[in-house]
Amino acid sequence: MLILTNSDLERLVSMRDAIEAVEEAFGKLAQGLVQMPERTIMAVGDGYILQMPCYIEGLGIATTKIVSTYPENPRRGLPTTPAWIVVNDAETGMVEAVLEATYLTALRTGAVTAVAARYLAPRESRVAAVIGCGFQGRFQAWALTEVFHLQTLWAYDISRERLRRFVEEMGERLDVEILEAESAAQAVGEADIIVTATTSKEPVIRRSWIGEEAHISAIGSFQPDHRELDTETVKEAKLVVDSRKAALREAGDILIPMREGAITEDHIYAELGELVLGLKPGRVEGDGLTIFKSVGLAIQDSAVASLALKRWREHLE
Numbered sequence: 001m002l003i004l005t006n007s008d009l010e011r012l013v014s015m016r017d018a019i020e021a022v023e024e025a026f027g028k029l030a031q032g033l034v035q036m037p038e039r040t041i042m043a044v045g046d047g048y049i050l051q052m053p054c055y056i057e058g059l060g061i062a063t064t065k066i067v068s069t070y071p072e073n074p075r076r077g078l079p080t081t082p083a084w085i086v087v088n089d090a091e092t093g094m095v096e097a098v099l100e101a102t103y104l105t106a107l108r109t110g111a112v113t114a115v116a117a118r119y120l121a122p123r124e125s126r127v128a129a130v131i132g133c134g135f136q137g138r139f140q141a142w143a144l145t146e147v148f149h150l151q152t153l154w155a156y157d158i159s160r161e162r163l164r165r166f167v168e169e170m171g172e173r174l175d176v177e178i179l180e181a182e183s184a185a186q187a188v189g190e191a192d193i194i195v196t197a198t199t200s201k202e203p204v205i206r207r208s209w210i211g212e213e214a215h216i217s218a219i220g221s222f223q224p225d226h227r228e229l230d231t232e233t234v235k236e237a238k239l240v241v242d243s244r245k246a247a248l249r250e251a252g253d254i255l256i257p258m259r260e261g262a263i264t265e266d267h268i269y270a271e272l273g274e275l276v277l278g279l280k281p282g283r284v285e286g287d288g289l290t291i292f293k294s295v296g297l298a299i300q301d302s303a304v305a306s307l308a309l310k311r312w313r314e315h316l317e
């Protein structure tokens with residue numbers, strides 16, 4: 001059986017490839033060509049372990065990802081979000097491969113931010129902000145530079161040391177000026193695109209800190225009682241989610257304002273797949289704030305796993 005590790009996968013799948021594959025997967029989701037049973041989330045120790053199965057018609061494989069989120073792991077010298085994907089052959093059900101998926105998870109999560117931003121961010125976006133300078137934050141920044149000609153990227157993290165490391169590392173890797181912000185408010189003040197990629201349980205940005213026109217991609221929280229966005233921001237924005245069902249189960253960013261009575265379910269304007277298929281327009285004239293809330297879907301994992309296997313076979317030929 002084939003086993004591919006993070007370093008193999010880094011060579012096989014680029015962000016650019018992942019963006020196209022993830023966009024296509026969201027189109028298939030909106031067309032009803034996907035089986036994606038509800039993921040399980042177990043609270044274990046000081047973290048969570050999730051199992052995420054999926055079958056996308058036409059890919060020839062089914063995948064199940066096991067992914068953990070252990071916010072204290074960096075102190076242990078381990079990643080916060082380690083993952084593996086088991087790949088089954090769709091015809092025989094045999095396990096065909098096992099892929100280490102820490103890189104793939106961050107890649108596909110960056111990719112979905114890029115896809116959503118293509119539909120929702122102000123067209124001439126030049127300034128971005130990343131709040132949360134951990135592993136996902138790096139891939140979020142990378143993904144944005146693939147689809148926008150950014151001039152400036154503001155970065156902020158509650159850990160000064162992680163912020164410094166991010167600015168140093170990403171400054172060398174990306175063709176954009178990266179600035180260290182003193183506060184989240186400073187980071188987002190002039191931003192056209194804002195990404196929140198933290199392990200915070202409480203809002204990390206406030207409506208009053210953000211300009212009139214901006215797009216926010218909130219990828220960090222996936223628990224009904226955790227959130228990165230405040231109620232005012234969510235209430236004012238045109239809100240797009242990866243999956244209505246998953247968001248209404250897991251996204252505290254939406255569920256907390258609902259519990260407060262500030263918004264109802266109808267406040268969700270669309271699923272990303274509806275924008276991809278052109279069933280609903282993304283940003284239109286007059287839109288100020290837009291939000292893409294991602295809790296993370298198994299289709300994203302299937303899409304990048306399928307691509308990785310295809311590239312692996314090509315590399316063998």
Ligand SMILES: NC(=O)c1ccc[n+]([C@@H]2O[C@H](COP(=O)([O-])OP(=O)(O)OC[C@H]3O[C@@H](n4cnc5c(N)ncnc54)[C@H](O)[C@@H]3O)[C@@H](O)[C@H]2O)c1
Binds near residue numbers: 081197204
């Ligand atoms: N939506 C998705 O598909 C998806 C995919 C992968 C991970 N995630 C989630 O993204 C989050 C980040 O994951 P990671 O692997 O990058 O973790 P990480 O530990 O590497 O990075 C998280 C960073 O957030 C910072 N942070 C925490 N609270 C903050 C605050 N209040 N203000 C500013 N910064 C703050 C931490 O200091 C840390 O640097 C996790 O909650 C994870 O579950 C979501």
